[in-house]
Amino acid sequence: MVWTVPSLLDELAADPDNVxxxxxxxxxxxxxxxxxxxxxxxxxxxIPVTDLRQWVKENLAG
Incomplete structure (x- = not known):
């Protein structure tokens, strides 16, 4: 399923508090x-954090 921007905006307008x-x-x-x-x-x-690239390198690269 592909969501268009207009359809997403319509859904948000109908439920503006939905995160x-x-x-x-x-x-x-x-x-x-x-x-x-x-x-x-x-x-x-x-507090140390990691970015996506580093996380992938450490957890998915094999």
């Missing part, structure tokens, strides 16, 4: 979300 529908509508439009890494909880507390 899953918000996520789908935002990312389908190619906008995504971003924030400064230095402002994150993990950065402020020196």
């Amino acid at each position: 899953t529908r918000k996520y789908r509508a935002v990312f389908a439009q190619g906008r995504g979300v971003a924030w400064a890494k230095d402002d994150t909880y993990n950065a402020r507390h020196a």
Whole structure:
């Protein structure tokens, strides 16, 4: 099944508090979300994290 942006926006309009529908509508439009890494909880507390590329390398590369 392929969801079009207009259909996702219609679904979101019908249920504006649905987090899953918000996520789908935002990312389908190619906008995504971003924030400064230095402002994150993990950065402020020196909690190590990994990005997708590193996770794949460590967990899927064989």
